[in-house]
Amino acid sequence: MLRRERYAERPARYEYRLTEKGIDLYPVLLALVHWGDRYMVTPDGPPLLHRHKNCGALFEPVMVCSICGEVLNAREVVPEAGPGAASSVLPLLPHTTHHNHD
Numbered sequence: 001m002l003r004r005e006r007y008a009e010r011p012a013r014y015e016y017r018l019t020e021k022g023i024d025l026y027p028v029l030l031a032l033v034h035w036g037d038r039y040m041v042t043p044d045g046p047p048l049l050h051r052h053k054n055c056g057a058l059f060e061p062v063m064v065c066s067i068c069g070e071v072l073n074a075r076e077v078v079p080e081a082g083p084g085a086a087s088s089v090l091p092l093l094p095h096t097t098h099h100n101h102d
């Protein structure tokens with residue numbers, strides 16, 4: 001998830017850069033940070049704030065539907081079996097029919 005890159009020769013200094021896997025994991029990490037800021041914050045406030053480079057605003061991460069853009073929450077998402085689901089998992093899912101993902 002991270003790769004070490006040298007940015008100075010003498011003395012040798014390194015920085016750690018996200019790999020493609022690390023970049024894909026970033027939304028998960030940001031969601032965990034947001035959870036901590038909500039439930040584990042001190043009276044002084046969160047230790048880090050996040051600013052969107054494009055618009056300049058401070059923001060809180062929000063998960064939205066990739067199709068309609070509506071904000072998602074756990075009560076509005078239903079897991080369904082995908083094409084790679086193991087047969088042992090199917091009885092655990094509330095809906096076991098496969099749907100085409102248009």
